[in-house]
Amino acid sequence: MKTRSTLPSPRRERRRRRTQRATTRVATLVLWGALCAVGASACGNTAKAGSAGSQSKGDLTIGINGPPVNLNPAKDGINYASIVRTLADATITHVNSDGTIGPGLALSFRYVDADHRIFQFTLRSDARFSDGSPVTPAAVKAWLEYYLHVGGPAVGDIGQVRSISTLGTRTVEIQMVKPNPILPRMLSELYTWGQVQGPKALANPAILATNTDGAGPYKLDPGASVTGDHYTFVPNPYYYSHSVVRYSQITVKVITDPSSMLAAVRTGEVNVAMGDPSTAAAASSAGFSVISAPDAWSGLLLTNRASGPLAKLAVRQALNYAINRDQITQALVQKYGTPSSEVATPDAINPQYVNYYAYDPSKARALLTQAGYSHGFTLKVSEGTFFGFAGTPLTQAIAQNFQAIGVRLDITSEPTLGGLGKDLFSGTYPAFVAYYSFQPMWFFYADTLAPKALWNTGHADEPTLDALYQQAAASNSLKLWQQMSALTVTQADFVPVVESDQIYYIGKGVGGVNISPGDPYPIPSQWTPQ
Numbered sequence: 001m002k003t004r005s006t007l008p009s010p011r012r013e014r015r016r017r018r019t020q021r022a023t024t025r026v027a028t029l030v031l032w033g034a035l036c037a038v039g040a041s042a043c044g045n046t047a048k049a050g051s052a053g054s055q056s057k058g059d060l061t062i063g064i065n066g067p068p069v070n071l072n073p074a075k076d077g078i079n080y081a082s083i084v085r086t087l088a089d090a091t092i093t094h095v096n097s098d099g100t101i102g103p104g105l106a107l108s109f110r111y112v113d114a115d116h117r118i119f120q121f122t123l124r125s126d127a128r129f130s131d132g133s134p135v136t137p138a139a140v141k142a143w144l145e146y147y148l149h150v151g152g153p154a155v156g157d158i159g160q161v162r163s164i165s166t167l168g169t170r171t172v173e174i175q176m177v178k179p180n181p182i183l184p185r186m187l188s189e190l191y192t193w194g195q196v197q198g199p200k201a202l203a204n205p206a207i208l209a210t211n212t213d214g215a216g217p218y219k220l221d222p223g224a225s226v227t228g229d230h231y232t233f234v235p236n237p238y239y240y241s242h243s244v245v246r247y248s249q250i251t252v253k254v255i256t257d258p259s260s261m262l263a264a265v266r267t268g269e270v271n272v273a274m275g276d277p278s279t280a281a282a283a284s285s286a287g288f289s290v291i292s293a294p295d296a297w298s299g300l301l302l303t304n305r306a307s308g309p310l311a312k313l314a315v316r317q318a319l320n321y322a323i324n325r326d327q328i329t330q331a332l333v334q335k336y337g338t339p340s341s342e343v344a345t346p347d348a349i350n351p352q353y354v355n356y357y358a359y360d361p362s363k364a365r366a367l368l369t370q371a372g373y374s375h376g377f378t379l380k381v382s383e384g385t386f387f388g389f390a391g392t393p394l395t396q397a398i399a400q401n402f403q404a405i406g407v408r409l410d411i412t413s414e415p416t417l418g419g420l421g422k423d424l425f426s427g428t429y430p431a432f433v434a435y436y437s438f439q440p441m442w443f444f445y446a447d448t449l450a451p452k453a454l455w456n457t458g459h460a461d462e463p464t465l466d467a468l469y470q471q472a473a474a475s476n477s478l479k480l481w482q483q484m485s486a487l488t489v490t491q492a493d494f495v496p497v498v499e500s501d502q503i504y505y506i507g508k509g510v511g512g513v514n515i516s517p518g519d520p521y522p523i524p525s526q527w528t529p530q
Contacts, residue, residue, distance in 0.1 A: 063273035072208035089195035089214030092187035099518020128238035129198030137166040181476035275503030293520035295502035300495035304430035304458030316492035318367035320357035348481035376406025390435035
């Protein structure tokens, strides 16, 4: 039996929805600092489930550097606090430690057409939500449609969905209007669409403001949680693989100051903590395990390349030649980063372009003169002070390098995500200091390079890039994605400075905490009490 619903393009309250999307993109610039994949071993674990209590061996406390915007995945962006949700939410697919995508709630998945428009997945039969109801195709379909219709900040990441259908007893089919070759990734922990909530929550979505109804190994204990400060999780008695539920309680504490975070690890207040380049050496000297993996790129997003000085290629190239990437990387992140002239993407890095713009202020000044700006110009930029090293420190380093070639930065500092989003839509800032997680080129193009992209406020259009995108989206060709990446470098669409790592500190009493370049987020279900 097949049930089908057609999803027309929703009517939007454009200002509200676009502002929500802006907050998501700002969160995408903060991006993913604690986006933890919960079920790596669980997703493929076929061991017979036992009682949760027989597997629990104590408590665990995790330190993160900021709270979620909302516990409801449909109303939260992709942000550094997603561990708060993913402890409780099993996802349709799962990101493996090497960055590949494997089974999650779906035991199998595939595109059934040649150009990545029709995607099917078959659900496992033993998964249940924390409200006790089974994870069925109808329940998953209801969640996927709710997510699209609620108009949350991340809905624009997906692309236009033509329909969502159930096929038989275990299969769901998603049909896209245009090719989307990264749906397996979008249904994993790395995004929020695949974080399915149960029918009890969908009957009254308001409960997701203070509770969870996912199908993951844990569930939120609202009575032991304080929004914005700490979130306490206990085992989900209905989870299909209790062998990975190794803690009787997990508490996630919000600690925004890096020095305070290190102090919390020292005293044993937290067992695993998000680290920072400014305290990593001290953590290592104190005897704690420090692990890291590449996670994001930082630099200058040029959002208006259609007018003013930034419309000229020579100016954009001059800005790139003006940056002393080696010096800035050493000063801000030390060994936890790599200087780069290329925007970092997991599927399109073209190694020969990483060092394309060697530091050359003389060449930068000559290019400015060639472009008609021999006396320089003033560039308005907005920065988020909450970005850590990629906030004010990076902004000031860029400003110093630019000053040497006559370009002056007029800086607006924003302490909140909302403030940065408002700056984006004001239309007065042609550039933003960015901290942007590694995203596939399909996503990055749609977010920053397409003529109507959110972070392309000047609607700059590059026909050659557009044509490459259309071909690459249908074929998912590595060669074409790399050609797109190379073109963004030679056209100097942005001013990347450094690729940086996500850092974690591991205290006493916890084993098995690992990350890799393919997935720089620890997996709590793989950790072991010691």
